[in-house]
Amino acid sequence: MSHPPGSVSRVPNGEVLVRARGLTKRFENFTAVDGIDFDLYRGEAFGFLGPNGAGKSSTMRMIGCVSPPTAGELTILGRDPVRDGSAIRARLGVVPQEDTLDVELTVVENLLVYGRYFGLPRKLIRERAAALLDFVQLADRAGDKVDPLSGGLKRRLTIARSLINEPEILILDEPTTGLDPQARHVVWDRLFRLKQRGVTLILTTHYMDEAEQLCDRLVVMDHGRFAAEGSPRDLIARYCSPEVLELRFDPEVHDTAADKLKDFHAERVEVLADRILLYVTDGDAALAGVREAGLEPLTSLVRRGTLEDVFLHLTGRRLED
Amino acid sequence: MEGALSLHAFRCWLTVYRRIWRSSVWSSVFGPLFYLGALGFGLGSLVNKHGSASLGGVSYLAFVAPAILSTGAANTAMAEATYPVFGSVKWTKVYIAAQATPLRPGDIFRGHLLFMTMRIAMNTALITVYMGAFGAARSAWTVLAWPAATLTGLAFAAPIAAWAIAVKTESTFAYLFRFGMMPLMLFSGTFFPLSQLPGWLRLVAYATPLWHGTDLCRALTLGHVDLPRALIHVAYLAALSALGIWAAARTYRGRLYV
Numbered sequence: 001m002s003h004p005p006g007s008v009s010r011v012p013n014g015e016v017l018v019r020a021r022g023l024t025k026r027f028e029n030f031t032a033v034d035g036i037d038f039d040l041y042r043g044e045a046f047g048f049l050g051p052n053g054a055g056k057s058s059t060m061r062m063i064g065c066v067s068p069p070t071a072g073e074l075t076i077l078g079r080d081p082v083r084d085g086s087a088i089r090a091r092l093g094v095v096p097q098e099d100t101l102d103v104e105l106t107v108v109e110n111l112l113v114y115g116r117y118f119g120l121p122r123k124l125i126r127e128r129a130a131a132l133l134d135f136v137q138l139a140d141r142a143g144d145k146v147d148p149l150s151g152g153l154k155r156r157l158t159i160a161r162s163l164i165n166e167p168e169i170l171i172l173d174e175p176t177t178g179l180d181p182q183a184r185h186v187v188w189d190r191l192f193r194l195k196q197r198g199v200t201l202i203l204t205t206h207y208m209d210e211a212e213q214l215c216d217r218l219v220v221m222d223h224g225r226f227a228a229e230g231s232p233r234d235l236i237a238r239y240c241s242p243e244v245l246e247l248r249f250d251p252e253v254h255d256t257a258a259d260k261l262k263d264f265h266a267e268r269v270e271v272l273a274d275r276i277l278l279y280v281t282d283g284d285a286a287l288a289g290v291r292e293a294g295l296e297p298l299t300s301l302v303r304r305g306t307l308e309d310v311f312l313h314l315t316g317r318r319l320e321d
Numbered sequence: 322m323e324g325a326l327s328l329h330a331f332r333c334w335l336t337v338y339r340r341i342w343r344s345s346v347w348s349s350v351f352g353p354l355f356y357l358g359a360l361g362f363g364l365g366s367l368v369n370k371h372g373s374a375s376l377g378g379v380s381y382l383a384f385v386a387p388a389i390l391s392t393g394a395a396n397t398a399m400a401e402a403t404y405p406v407f408g409s410v411k412w413t414k415v416y417i418a419a420q421a422t423p424l425r426p427g428d429i430f431r432g433h434l435l436f437m438t439m440r441i442a443m444n445t446a447l448i449t450v451y452m453g454a455f456g457a458a459r460s461a462w463t464v465l466a467w468p469a470a471t472l473t474g475l476a477f478a479a480p481i482a483a484w485a486i487a488v489k490t491e492s493t494f495a496y497l498f499r500f501g502m503m504p505l506m507l508f509s510g511t512f513f514p515l516s517q518l519p520g521w522l523r524l525v526a527y528a529t530p531l532w533h534g535t536d537l538c539r540a541l542t543l544g545h546v547d548l549p550r551a552l553i554h555v556a557y558l559a560a561l562s563a564l565g566i567w568a569a570a571r572t573y574r575g576r577l578y579v
Contacts (some may be wrong), residue, residue: 090422095417100417104413105340112336113333117329117423
């Protein structure tokens with residue numbers, strides 16, 4: 001499925017939970033979010049992908065009703081976040097970028113205290129806390145202090161805590177930043193299960209693999225605006241060739257090779273500091289062509305296009321820069 | 322509904338306090354005991370030898386004990402309303418966690434202020450009991466010195482919390498302790514009567530909350546209650562508390578809803 005750039009992409013059927021039109025957040029001397037439009041639907045996993053400073057966290061804070069928009073419209077669960085913030089937040093779950101667990105308390109106490117913030121009855125909180133610790137595989141650590149837990153375990157506890165009010169929308173700001181690969185996969189698995197249960201996920205990330213794993217739809221954000229939006233597959237199809245040939249040359253000949261390859265019949269050539277990327281239909285054929293032209297790379301790799309390539313194409317920068 | 326949300330925040334402070342109360346026992350239980358002993362009995366034995374006319378005819382212990390009560394309240398307020406408020410944004414992030422829930426900045430503040438007031442009331446209750454035990458309570462009115470001292474603490478806690486949420490770095494608090502609390506503690510008619518101060522400095526002292534709190538507590542524990550004067554003290558302290566609560570509603574919102 002292809003769409004003209006800038007159009008609202010194919011959307012799941014159903015109820016709009018978050019609606020933004022011209023949403024803007026300005027701080028004293030810069031504009032963090034610069035007039036964005038989107039609709040988020042019940043049951044989907046929606047991602048904001050972009051480098052640090054793109055405006056992802058500011059957008060999340062506005063959706064979390066803790067940051068009043070400077071301009072534009074924002075409706076969450078059909079209500080106004082400035083006027084009805086408290087009532088909206090009662091139906092949201094938030095996993096902040098930095099852990100905000102109470103390290104003086106035990107694992108289970110963190111859930112009990114947090115449940116009280118929502119005014120839930122003690123008995124219900126206890127039942128939910130036990131089920132949630134099971135869900136994030138922390139039941140055997142319930143009585144432990146939080147402080148010595150690893151980053152991955154703390155993150156899982158934060159996710160359990162964010163679910164204590166059985167939220168309709170779960171907001172995750174860079175949920176796996178700073179975790180090791182194994183811990184990331186556990187978090188992804190749990191988030192995928194939540195999605196299967198019908199929880200709407202809104203997440204920010206600067207990891208393309210995370211976006212590909214979790215998101216039904218995503219927007220690529222840069223300088224406070226959307227550079228593109230669609231499903232991961234749509235975006236790759238729209239902005240990237242089927243295959244990518246990555247070439248690495250001896251640093252001494254990197255520049256001359258780059259000059260020669262500029263005229264090579266690829267869809268596009270990206271010259272990075274350490275590598276040259278050729279966007280082509282057939283990577284193996286392209287590699288043969290490069291060799292015929294008398295260039296011998298130190299290493300070569302043929303791979304499929306990814307969101308990283310989409311991002312590079314749209315912004316001229318790499319995601320994790 | 323309004324009050325219920327603040328109570329949720331207050332309960333969370335209680336839960337944490339149940340974990341960490343031991344760390345504050347030393348200063349709460351023994352601090353005032355040392356002050357009463359060293360000033361009331363130690364320094365007092367010297368002062369009493371020179372007669373007690375300037376003290377209004379009472380022993381130095383009876384004179385200084387209500388000041389230890391009011392400064393104890395102010396010190397507890399200062400300890401509870403500075404670093405814990407600042408840290409709830411920067412270090413422990415208690416406020417940041419709470420703001421993602423139905424609690425609004427005002428609820429977060431009022432819940433915390435209720436906890437601060439409880440801590441002040443605990444410490445002032447203890448000092449009031451010490452005063453009774455040492456014979457420094459000269460009147461049945463002393464029972465009212467406890468809420469009077471707690472109100473004095475509240476008049477410090479609310480405005481300080483309103484300010485502490487907005488400061489940029491915690492080193493700013495050192496100025497409050499050095500240039501605020503220290504002179505207040507020395508020159509508010511606490512350890513010596515205001516009549517010993519030069520006239521212009523006396524006028525400054527009359528404007529400070531610690532003088533009002535101390536004079537009120539002293540009138541009650543000595544049983545020399547002058548009703549209009551006592552009401553002025555209560556009105557002053559209540560107005561300062563209300564001002565702090567009003568200001569904090571704004572500074573908390575400004576700091577948390579960026």
